[in-house]
Amino acid sequence: MRGTSPTAEKHDGGRRSELLTFLFTVFLLIPGLAVGFVGAFGLAIWLIQIIYGPPGPPAA
Incomplete structure (x- = not known):
């Protein structure tokens, strides 16, 4: 793996995980909670x- 470091690989995995968490929150969690x-x-x-x-007017 030329040109990549362990921190770069961790960063890419973290970015993907963060994106999936964001998409889950925006498209599933928030609408589900609203409903x-x-x-x-x-x-x-x-x-x-x-x-x-x-509700209505009081009974006479």
């Missing part, structure tokens, strides 16, 4: 409405 949070919020609203009834 999970919105779904959990919707479920909480739905359960509250089952218990207390839908």
